[in-house]
Each structure stands twice: as C-alpha cells, then as structure tokens.
Amino acid sequence: MNIFNIISEIEKVDADVYERLAHISRRSMFNTIGKKVSAFAIPTLVATSLSKAYATTPGAIDVLNYALTLEYLENEFYIAGNNASGLIPAAxxxxxxxxxxxxxxxxxxxxxxxxxxxxxxxxxxxxxxxAFADVLSNYKTFAIVSHALEDTGVRAYKGQAGNLMTAEDKPLLEYALQIHSVEARHASVVRRLLNTKGFVAGAKGWITLNQGSPAAVYAGEDNTTQGGVNLEGLAGKSKEAVTEAFDEPLTKEAVLAIATPFLG
Structure with missing residues (x-):
C-alpha cells in the first residue's frame, strides 16, 4: 500500500473526502507522515483519520468489530505460540x-x-x-490450528465484503480487502509448511475440495458452481482443479460457530 496515494484513491469514490477529513489537511497529513510518525504507526494514523470520516454507519461498525474479534484471536494465538518455549523449531x-x-x-x-x-x-x-489440548506444546497441533485460523479469516473477510459496499463504507472495504489478501498469504505459507513437515501429506498452498481440519472451516469449499455455471468437466477440468481455482465465503454465523469454542 502506497500510503501517499490513500487520500487520492478515496477521492475517486468520494468527492467529498476532504470535507469528511476536515479535521486534517492533506498537507498536514503528509507532513506528519513524512516527519513525525514511524512506518509502523502510519496505518494507525490513517485508520484514526478514516474512523472520524467513515466508520460511522452501523453496518461498518458491526463488520469491523466482527473482524476485530477474529484479529484479537489470531494475534493472541501467535503471541502465545511464539512465546511458548521449545514449541516452534528455529527454522x-x-x-x-x-x-x-x-x-x-x-x-x-x-x-x-x-x-x-x-x-x-x-x-x-x-x-x-x-479438542487441541496440546496446541502450545505440540508443534503439529499448533501448525494445524494456525492454518485453520488463517483459512477461517480469509473466508470471513470475503463473506463480509458485500456489507461494506455502501458509498459511505467503500473506503473501508479497500482496507478490509488488504487484510484479506495478507491472511490468504499466511494461510498459503502455513498450508505448505504442513506438507513440508509431513503433518498433512500432500497439502498445497491452496484448498482442494473441502480438505482441511476442523471440517467446519472448509464446509462448502468443494463447490464447483460459479455465477450459476457448473465448471466441473469444462475444458477437461476436474472437480479438484475447479475447487482450487475458487475460494468460498463464510457467513458471519458460520464463522462465529467456528470461533466460539476458542472463547474462554
């Protein structure tokens, strides 16, 4: 993300962006970014400014809090895993x-x-x-839970994208999709790791059919119909190949059902 293009990009979908961002000026924002703020803090600075301008509709607030709960879970999971002595191999x-x-x-x-x-x-x-009693003492269990969390995150963000399509919330959709793409890269890396370590033989960087554990995370991933067209067999493509080419969204209800057992 080129941070210096953010406001200009928002202007393309909202001509009133500068009025919404009246509490800052374009020059003061860029001067602050350029001179006073660390690179790590830039996303927070921009998010704070956008919060005042856009995160006001009930739908946006609901979606972002839903995403925040999942990010809390993932963040705390990796904090615990990375701090667990001897859990993750040095490599x-x-x-x-x-x-x-x-x-x-x-x-x-x-x-x-x-x-x-x-x-x-x-x-x-x-x-x-x-169900995963040894998650912080057994590396295989930790890696499997990691890939399940990342795949859930990918499908969760996709499932809520449509709820940020209003004119007021579209700028937030951009940022939600940027997080979505990073979660997808996380999932791919961990899935490949499962195969490399022999934890799940043949695991690929993408989902084939509805293969994965827990099963609820992958429900519906074996769908072969896209846009009303069943793609299985077209151009000689197998069901496995078709399912690898598309990722399916999860509803909020399905995601919460998956995540609830993680709540203490």
Missing part, C-alpha cells in the same frame, strides 16, 4: 514471528478505525475446549 520461527507481527498491526489498525466503538478483547481458550 520456522521467522515465519510465525512475521505472521504475528502482521496480526498485531491488523488489531492496531482496526482499533484505531473503530475508536471508542471497538469491542473489548475477550479471553481465549486455544485448546478449543480440549
């Missing part, structure tokens, strides 16, 4: 350290965008009510 530690940094930034961004409207961070049970 893979940089992967999960970097993913953890991304999740921390996502939380900071959403908190800034929501301001006082942000939901409080809940307590979490990473064992999934005992």
């Amino acid at each position: 893979e530690k940089p992967i999960f350290t970097q993913i953890g940094k991304h999740e921390t930034q996502h939380v900071a961004f959403l908190l800034a965008a929501l301001g006082t409207k942000a939901v409080a961070k809940p307590k979490f049970d990473f064992t999934y009510k005992g």
Whole structure:
C-alpha cells in the first residue's frame, strides 16, 4: 500500500473526502507522515483519520468489530505460540514471528478505525475446549490450528465484503480487502509448511475440495458452481482443479460457530 496515494484513491469514490477529513489537511497529513510518525504507526494514523470520516454507519461498525474479534484471536494465538518455549523449531520461527507481527498491526489498525466503538478483547481458550489440548506444546497441533485460523479469516473477510459496499463504507472495504489478501498469504505459507513437515501429506498452498481440519472451516469449499455455471468437466477440468481455482465465503454465523469454542 502506497500510503501517499490513500487520500487520492478515496477521492475517486468520494468527492467529498476532504470535507469528511476536515479535521486534517492533506498537507498536514503528509507532513506528519513524512516527519513525525514511524512506518509502523502510519496505518494507525490513517485508520484514526478514516474512523472520524467513515466508520460511522452501523453496518461498518458491526463488520469491523466482527473482524476485530477474529484479529484479537489470531494475534493472541501467535503471541502465545511464539512465546511458548521449545514449541516452534528455529527454522520456522521467522515465519510465525512475521505472521504475528502482521496480526498485531491488523488489531492496531482496526482499533484505531473503530475508536471508542471497538469491542473489548475477550479471553481465549486455544485448546478449543480440549479438542487441541496440546496446541502450545505440540508443534503439529499448533501448525494445524494456525492454518485453520488463517483459512477461517480469509473466508470471513470475503463473506463480509458485500456489507461494506455502501458509498459511505467503500473506503473501508479497500482496507478490509488488504487484510484479506495478507491472511490468504499466511494461510498459503502455513498450508505448505504442513506438507513440508509431513503433518498433512500432500497439502498445497491452496484448498482442494473441502480438505482441511476442523471440517467446519472448509464446509462448502468443494463447490464447483460459479455465477450459476457448473465448471466441473469444462475444458477437461476436474472437480479438484475447479475447487482450487475458487475460494468460498463464510457467513458471519458460520464463522462465529467456528470461533466460539476458542472463547474462554
């Protein structure tokens, strides 16, 4: 993301952006970014400004708080995993350290965008009510839970994109989709790691059919009909190939059902 193009890009979909952002000027924003703010803090600065301008509709607030709850979960999961002595092998530690940094930034961004409207961070049970009892002591379990969380995040963001399509909320949609793409890269890296380590033989960087665990995370991923057309068999493509080419959204209700056992 080129931070210096953000306001200009928003202007393309909202000619009144400068009136909405009356509490800052374009020059003062860029001067602040250029001279006074660290690179790490820039997303939070922009999110705070956008919060005052856009995060006011009930729909946007609901979607962003829903996303924040999932980001809280992922962030705390990686904090716990990265701090667990001897859990992650040295060779893979940089992967999960970097993913953890991304999740921390996502939380900071959403908190800034929501301001006082942000939901409080809940307590979490990473064992999934005992189903993953050794998640912080067994690397295989940790990696499997990681890939499930990332795949859930990808489908969750996709499932809510349509709710940010109003004229007032479209600028927020851009940022939600930017987080979505990062979550997808996380999922791909961890899925490939599962195969490399022999935890899930043959696992690819993308989802085939509805393969994955827990099963609820992957429900519906074996769909082959897109835009009303069943693509299976067209141009000789197998069902497996078709499902790999498309990712399916999850409803808010389905995501909350998956996430609820993580709540302490």
